[in-house]
Every structure is written in structure tokens, then in C-alpha cells.
Amino acid sequence: MISVQREDFDAGAEIEQLGQADGDTGAVVSFTGVVRRGAPDDPLLSMTLEHYPGMTEKCLADIEAQARERWPLSDVLIIHRYGTLKPSDRIVLVVAAAQHRAAAFEAVQFLMDYLKTDAPFWKREVRHSGTVWVEAKSQDASARARWTAA
Amino acid sequence: MISVQREDFDAGAEIEQLGQADGDTGAVVSFTGVVRRGAPDDPLLSMTLEHYPGMTEKCLADIEAQARERWPLSDVLIIHRYGTLKPSDRIVLVVAAAQHRAAAFEAVQFLMDYLKTDAPFWKREVRHSGTVWVEAKSQDASARARWTAA
Amino acid sequence: MKILYFAWVKAKIGKGEEDLTPPEDVRSVQALVHWLQARGEGYAEAFADQTRIRAAVNQDHADFAAAIGPNDEIAFFPPVTGG
Amino acid sequence: MKILYFAWVKAKIGKGEEDLTPPEDVRSVQALVHWLQARGEGYAEAFADQTRIRAAVNQDHADFAAAIGPNDEIAFFPPVTGG
Numbered sequence: 063m064i065s066v067q068r069e070d071f072d073a074g075a076e077i078e079q080l081g082q083a084d085g086d087t088g089a090v091v092s093f094t095g096v097v098r099r100g101a102p103d104d105p106l107l108s109m110t111l112e113h114y115p116g117m118t119e120k121c122l123a124d125i126e127a128q129a130r131e132r133w134p135l136s137d138v139l140i141i142h143r144y145g146t147l148k149p150s151d152r153i154v155l156v157v158a159a160a161q162h163r164a165a166a167f168e169a170v171q172f173l174m175d176y177l178k179t180d181a182p183f184w185k186r187e188v189r190h191s192g193t194v195w196v197e198a199k200s201q202d203a204s205a206r207a208r209w210t211a212a
Numbered sequence: 213m214i215s216v217q218r219e220d221f222d223a224g225a226e227i228e229q230l231g232q233a234d235g236d237t238g239a240v241v242s243f244t245g246v247v248r249r250g251a252p253d254d255p256l257l258s259m260t261l262e263h264y265p266g267m268t269e270k271c272l273a274d275i276e277a278q279a280r281e282r283w284p285l286s287d288v289l290i291i292h293r294y295g296t297l298k299p300s301d302r303i304v305l306v307v308a309a310a311q312h313r314a315a316a317f318e319a320v321q322f323l324m325d326y327l328k329t330d331a332p333f334w335k336r337e338v339r340h341s342g343t344v345w346v347e348a349k350s351q352d353a354s355a356r357a358r359w360t361a362a
Numbered sequence: 363m364k365i366l367y368f369a370w371v372k373a374k375i376g377k378g379e380e381d382l383t384p385p386e387d388v389r390s391v392q393a394l395v396h397w398l399q400a401r402g403e404g405y406a407e408a409f410a411d412q413t414r415i416r417a418a419v420n421q422d423h424a425d426f427a428a429a430i431g432p433n434d435e436i437a438f439f440p441p442v443t444g445g
Numbered sequence: 446m447k448i449l450y451f452a453w454v455k456a457k458i459g460k461g462e463e464d465l466t467p468p469e470d471v472r473s474v475q476a477l478v479h480w481l482q483a484r485g486e487g488y489a490e491a492f493a494d495q496t497r498i499r500a501a502v503n504q505d506h507a508d509f510a511a512a513i514g515p516n517d518e519i520a521f522f523p524p525v526t527g528g
Contacts (some may be wrong), residue, residue: 074224077244082300085249092242092319093313094227095445099235112369114437117421142444150232154445163324164241164355170241171317175443180423182437183444184369195370198441205314207370222516245528263527264520267504293528304528324528328504332520333527334452345453348524 063138064122068145072101074140080159083137086198093174094147095154097147100189111144111153114182119130120140125176129158132138132172133165140173142181172209178202214272216263217313221305222302226289230263230309239313241320245304250339257338261294261303265334268292273307275326278310282322285314292322292331322359328352365394367408368404368439371415384433391417394416394436395400408438416441448477448517451522452493454498457491466515474500477519491521499524507519 065071073094081090100106122140129138139157147153154177158169168195178199215221223244231240231301250256272290279288289307304327308319328349335346365380380381384397395412398405410417412426418437419428430436448463455461467480482492492498493523501520513519 072224073227073242074222076395077223077227077262080245081246081302086297087246087300088248090242090244090246092223092227092240092244093317094231094240094242095313096231096237098238098311107377114366114368114421114439117437120421149235150237152231163245165418167243167317167321169273174313178443178445180442182368182418182439182442184440185443186369191250193435195440196443198443200444261527264451264501264504264522265450267501267520328526330525331524331527332451332501332522333525334523335526336452345523346526348526351453352528 064119064126064140066115066118066142066144068143070143070152071141072153073149073152073157076141076155076157080137080139080157081159083159086161088161089163089166090157090159091156091163091167091170092155092160093170094152097149097153099149100187104189104191106149107190108146108148109188110146110186112184112186113142113144117182121181122177125173125180128176129169131174133158133169134162134168135160137167138169140177142177142183144183175202175206175209179206214269214276214290216265216268216272216292216294218293220302223302223305226242226291226305226307230287230307232291232309236311237286237309238311239316240307240309241313241316242305242307243324244302244321247299247301247303249267249299254339256299257340258296259338260296260336262323262334262336263292263294267332271331272327274322275323275330278326279319281322283308283310283319285310285315285319287323290321290327291362292327292333294333325352325356325359329356363394363430364416364435365398366435368437371408371438372439388424389429389430389431391424391430391436394430395426401433411429414440434444446477446513447518448481449518450519451520453523454491454521458487472514473509473510474502474507474511474519477513478509478521497523502513 137159141155156173158166160166287309291305306323307314310316367375397411450458471480481488
């Protein structure tokens with residue numbers, strides 16, 4: 063399941079639900095992304111996530127489908143927020159449930175790597191020193207590349 | 213932080229707390245282990261986890277310390293239950309918080325692999341067909357071995 | 363043709379969306395970029411360094427060689443930074 | 446010497462814990478296993494296949510060559526299955 067939303071989410075309730083997805087779920091792995099305050103000499107005041115409505119949902123549904131094809135998952139959840147967030151706010155939740163832990167761990171890492179490089183979100187940070195657009199990181203591209211290497 | 217307890221835990225509240233551990237936490241990864249019902253022709257009725265009080269706490273504290281030494285973690289939590297559990301009950305929660313996701317993912321996988329091979333817990337299953345002690349799996353030993361390989 | 367801009371591309375161009383009818387020979391993302399660059403200072407500035415621009419055609423990531431037609435939705439934006 | 450048994454080792458021996466004073470020449474886990482094996486049927490059965498037994502000395506995993514003394518806490522159990 064995917065959701066692109068302004069509202070916060072309840073990670074515990076979602077993990078609980080995915081753990082009950084199927085009597086054979088033994089492992090639930092979650093990733094929660096949190097807004098970092100960053101460098102103490104130039105703290106973050108707020109961050110605004112812009113996205114491309116329509117394409118975002120399409121992209122998340124596509125990476126969910128890819129993960130389900132690669133691993134035997136009993137359930138998958140991707141929640142990504144947009145709008146203005148403060149330090150310590152949650153940005154993203156990815157949860158995968160599977161019979162065994164290896165599939166759940168790999169699927170969540172795969173989903174995060176694809177999310178970072180494919181999902182049409184952009185971050186504008188309001189820092190003490192001014193406003194900046196966050197640049198894409200080259201290590202995110204290499205993290206994603208590992209899934210297509212072999 | 214570690215806890216060996218009979219009681220259930222609230223994964224969401226724990227993840228929430230670790231996400232706030234430090235203004236620079238950007239990634240919180242959790243693993244929740246759930247009791248599986250298993251084969252439909254011989255379903256699990258209940259599972260009893262026996263442990264070695266004292267050694268369990270010592271062992272979990274030791275693997276937490278090892279993880280903190282290997283990765284820059286802002287916080288770590290290991291909760292392991294004992295006693296009698298039913299299918300779909302939670303058994304274990306491992307959470308790691310870090311600035312970036314790679315450290316958090318690796319630490320939780322490391323902690324789970326060490327927990328499986330080192331922590332003194334034993335599982336007795338009451339199945340439809342009778343009562344059995346769960347045997348240790350050789351793939352758990354190989355999963356652990358990857359952390360000492362290089 | 364529906365054209366969308368996001369993040370600093372949108373900020374430089376001064377709008378998030380517009381309906382345009384480029385000449386018939388604009389049949390690729392690259393040709394559209396060239397045509398847009400001539401539309402004014404904001405556009406010229408937004409597309410000055412094309413290595414910093416990504417495109418989507420009908421909500422799928424696309425490279426600049428991708429073919430486009432009058433009924434397509436084309437979007438321009440910086441490399442994404444979600445997650 | 447405090448000796449603990451867990452899981453099916455405990456079930457076969459019929460108790461989880463006992464205080465014993467083995468002879469002075471019992472100075473390793475292996476020697477203790479041999480001495481215990483002679484203590485009765487339950488013990489003999491529990492230790493019949495030593496590849497299935499693990500030990501801890503003072504709450505640390507230990508191999509059968511580990512040295513032990515009268516004030517140590519020794520535990521015997523099957524390979525662990527936590528997590």
C-alpha cells in the first residue's frame with residue numbers, strides 16, 4: 063500500500079497491522095525517516111517537501127510492485143509526507159513484512175534506495191543562514207545501482 | 213538500552229522515542245519478530261521462550277556495545293520477550309537510530325544475526341501434532357559469520 | 363502540451379504549470395528545452411545547465427532524447443531528493 | 446559449583462539447577478560433562494550427543510576446553526534459538 067500525504071503517521075500502528083497481515087509473517091522491518099536539525103552553527107528551522115502529484119503515486123506503486131516481484135513479501139507499506147516539516151518530524155515510513163527476516167530487510171533497503179533516486183520529491187530547507195534547495199547525493203545513485211549490478 | 217521481559221511492547225512508541233534521541237537522527241530502522249503459525253497441516257498453538265536470566269541481559273548488553281562500536285548510532289534498543297506466546301504475538305524488537313540510513317540498517321541486521329546465534333533463548337513449540345524444541349538453523353550461523361568475514 | 367516545473371526550475375520560470383503549443387518540429391524533450399530557452403530570461407536561466415535538469419513524460423522519468431507529442435504532459439525538475 | 450540446565454537438557458536431567466562438588470581433577474567443561482554423565486540415566490541421555498550441547502562459564506559462551514573452578518557457574522543447553 064502507498065500513501066502520499068501531508069499528515070503525520072503512526073509507525074507503531076502500521077507495523078502492528080503488517081505483522082498481522084498473514085498468519086505466516088515472522089519478520090517486520092521498518093524504516094522511518096526523520097528531519098535532521100543539521101549543523102549546530104546553521105540549524106534547520108523548517109523543511110518543505112514539494113512533490114509531483116500523480117507521478118509520485120505512480121512511482122511509489124511501481125517500486126512497491128518491483129519489491130513484491132523480487133521478494134516473497136506478505137505486505138508492503140510506503141508512506142511519504144509532503145508540505146512543511148520541522149526538525150524531528152517524520153518524513154517517510156517504509157515497512158515490509160515477510161516470513162523470514164532477510165527478505166524484509168532487503169526489501170526495505172531496496173525501497174528506500176529507489177525512493178531516494180526515483181520518487182519526485184524536492185526538499186527546500188529554511189536554515190538560519192537562508193533558504194536552500196537540497197541537492198541530490200551521488201551516494202544515493204550508487205546505493206540504488208547495487209540492486210541492478212548482478 | 214536492553215530489556216528482557218514477559219510483557220508485550222509498543223513498537224511505535226519505542227521508534228518514536230529513538231527518533232527523538234538526538235536532533236541529528238535522520239534514520240530509524242526497526243525489526244519486529246512475530247510468532248508464525250507455520251504449516252497449515254500442523255499449526256502452532258503456542259510457543260514458550262525459555263531463557264537464562266542474567267546471561268541473557270549480559271549477552272544483549274554486549275551485542276549492543278559491539279554495534280555501537282561498529283556504527284555511529286545515536287541510540288539502540290533491544291527488547292526480547294520470554295514466556296508463552298501465541299501466533300501473531302511479538303517476540304523481539306530491535307531498533308537503531310543514526311544520522312544516515314546505511315548505519316541504522318546494518319546495525320539492526322547485525323544485532324538480529326548476533327541475537328539469533330548468541331542470546332540464550334530456547335523455543336518450545338506446542339503444535340497440533342505435539343510439543344517440540346525448535347532446532348537452531350545453520351543459516352543463522354552463516355548470517356552471523358558475514359560480520360566477521362572481512 | 364501541458365508543461366510542469368518543480369522546485370528551483372519552477373522558481374526560476376515563475377510558474378508551476380502552463381499549456382503551450384510548440385511548433386510541429388518540437389518532437390523531443392531536447393527540442394522542447396531549446397524552444398523554451400528562447401521564451402525569456404527565467405526559462406534561459408532555468409535551462410542554462412542542462413546537466414542539472416531531469417524530465418518526465420506522462421509521469422515517467424524520461425531522457426532528453428524521448429519523443430513527445432501535443433497531448434503529452436512534460437515535466438522539468440532538478441534531480442529528486444525524496445526519502 | 447553451580448550448574449544450570451536449560452531447554453531439553455533440563456527436561457532430560459529433570460532439574461534446572463543444582464549445586465555440586467565434583468572431584469578436584471574436574472577442571473574443564475569437558476571433564477565436568479564426563480563426570481556428570483556417570484551420575485544417572487537422565488544425565489547420560491542429556492549428554493549422549495555432545496555435538497548438540499553448548500556450555501557457558503559464568504554467563505559467557507565457552508567451549509568444552511574451558512577451565513572451570515569450584516566457584517564458577519556452569520550452564521549446559523542446546524544451541525540457542527532466540528530472535
